[in-house]
Amino acid sequence: MILLAQGKKQAEIAKALGRSSSTISRELKRHALESYSATNAQNSYLKxxxxxxxxxxxxxxxxxNLVQEKFLTLNCSPFLKNTHASPADIAHASIIDTTVWLKK
Known part of the structure; x- marks a missing residue:
């Protein structure tokens, strides 16, 4: 903003900062209603x-909501897995069926 206040043209500012003149133009337009602030521009970018x-x-x-409904409401929460069969005892088809059921 200092360079602009000194009367420098956008092309001169771009060359001094090592940026494209179109980048400088967009930044100035983006903040045209208020005075340009690098901090405000950075905060806007981050947001x-x-x-x-x-x-x-x-x-x-x-x-x-899906997880809450499927696992908590239907008593299928993870802490119950200790009371079920070990993974070696569960058929592969059951795992696929459960996965399909969760996607519904």
Whole structure:
């Protein structure tokens, strides 16, 4: 912002910062209503970046509700596995059936 206040053109600012002049133009337009602040620009970037990442499945309400319904309401919670047969005793088909059931 200092260079802009000194009357430098966008192309001169871009060359001084080692950036494309279109990048400088977009940054200035993005913050045109307020004076440009690198801190605000960085915070805005971080906020948008955080929102662009895929959420973990259990952080999404529909998956959390599915797990809650299938495991807790139907008494299939993980702590019950100690009372069931060992994994060696469970048929492969049962595992596949359970996986399909969870996806419904």
């Amino acid at each position: 948008h970046r955080q929102n662009s990442k895929a959420q973990r499945k259990l952080e999404q309400p529909e998956y959390f």
